[in-house]
Amino acid sequence: MQVSPSVRAVMVPDDNPMHPDFTCIYTVGDGQVLTIDSGEAIDRYHWFIKGYLAATEKAEIALAGITHHHADHSGNLKWMQSELKAEIIAPKHGLPLLKGRLPRSGVRTFADGEVIELDGGVRVRVIFTPGHSTDSVVYYLEDEGVLFSGDTLLGSSTTTVHDLGDYRRSLQMLAELPNLKVICPGHGKLIWDPRERIQMYINHRNMREKQITDILGQGGALSSWDIMLQMYPDLDKRLRRAAENNVRAHLTQLEDEERVKVHAGKPRRPSVAKQRRQEEHARERQKVIKLAKKYETEQRRAELRAQENPASSEWIEPPRYEAN
Ligand SMILES: [Zn+2]
Incomplete structure (x- = not known):
């Protein structure tokens, strides 16, 4: 889908309860493009990215950027490099959070405010917007008024927040961006009323804070879970932990x-023996998974090899044909 002259959206259907609509991947520029986010490390995303490249023919991915380290945004960085030869870009302070998901080389870091120059004079500015995660960034294509917000602003719902003070400051900064026309979120639909939406988020946080202070104002000490249950009585149960995190x-x-x-809580610490048992189980589980994967790969390879040769398992001697 074309968003603006230089921007296209690849909307990948998603069934994760945290973001039930789509997970979005964006491409910026013509020819040599920048991608923003690349989805989870599952086949669906590979098909969609390859399908997009096939459909637009000339596009080649030169740079693969991410909005933050979460696995549904950064799961395919290695694949983007090995399969599509993209150079990976990420904020320096986010690198330690991307452990295991980065290729060994071909990774470039960027600083707050840095401008990425693409073919045809397309300029994208990176802005650090901590809050949803410590390494959250947005990309801003000011000439076309397009903001790529990752999970800092979502298309169809509010987001989860790691540091609320940071998050509120980041929202305020985004509310002041000049020429803003559309927000391209990490999940859900494009936002064509960006300023109203950002103000809505700011108001939403103020409202949630007031709900909490009202509940606590009734007196007594409550856990974050108890407060969450009062605030979200009808919530999908699978989202309760996420809601509690927000509280x-x-x-x-x-x-x-x-x-x-705060009245300090009492953390549960498993006994040393129990911890050892859990670690042992985890190791066993990993071994089994690894073995299963190996067998699957071997079988797939054998199937592919079989395609190269006649079906000797079906015929000792295949039928032969001769002209009458
Ligand atoms: Zn996400």
């Missing part, structure tokens, strides 16, 4: 601002 983010900010006090 805790607010509580942390309220604690930092000394608006609530």
